[in-house]
Amino acid sequence: MPIVKLPQPYALRLEMLRAKGYSKPEIAEIVERNNEAELEGLVDTVVNWEGFMTYSTEHKETLLSAINDGYQFSFITFGGIQNLLRIKFNKLEGEDYDIVESTFQNVMLSAEQFQLFRFLVPNHWKMSVFPYNSENGEERARVHVNIRLQ
Template identity: 30%
Template structure:
């Protein structure tokens, strides 16, 4: 079962991963309540909320499996694409308001994004390439029925 976490919790996890911390180490520091080690490894956020959460079991599950972000904003999508996959707006894909176009994903990354983003975001215009896919992520309010 896919667990749901907040955008903030996703930022905290993905910021550690993007800097190279593996899942086992993240879990160890959380279980040991070692905020100092987490914050020294990645000082872009205060990781206290990972330890002080009332949803520790959910966080642990999110570390080792796919998760869904409960509510995700335009900037949330943009930031997670960067943190989780190293993708930059304007360099790797095009961004216009609440439309992200021609995002290059591996097949596994596409599956992760499909699971991760909330239902108000839709993945559309999937084009299969030799090494993966190009896809658009569009806010549901911007989809025009033809």
């Protein structure tokens, strides 16, 4: 079965639901109910959920497959990377990484987090990985993310 590709806005909203601790079956039920007011109450009142609801109606099977079987971003912008780092990995600019020109530098992720990040993010982003061992011996990956110029 091919990997589902989701547009950035809908993938990030799906990650918002996951970040709130909802399980796959709970998220699927929320999507099935297709209630914008419910999403605002459960997740975020500031975020506009209307587009997600429309996408859910028009692409319900794709979205349910993404929830249950995983997905990749079809395309993600620089701002989308920032949001993904914040929403999914609880990483903030200035605290957990730096931005220099068009590069995310010193993003600290566990090996497992990095593998998930690499899977989610399309190949138009080039990632340089440097091994890192913390003082307590925990292995992590230091990830520098650069956009690949084509």
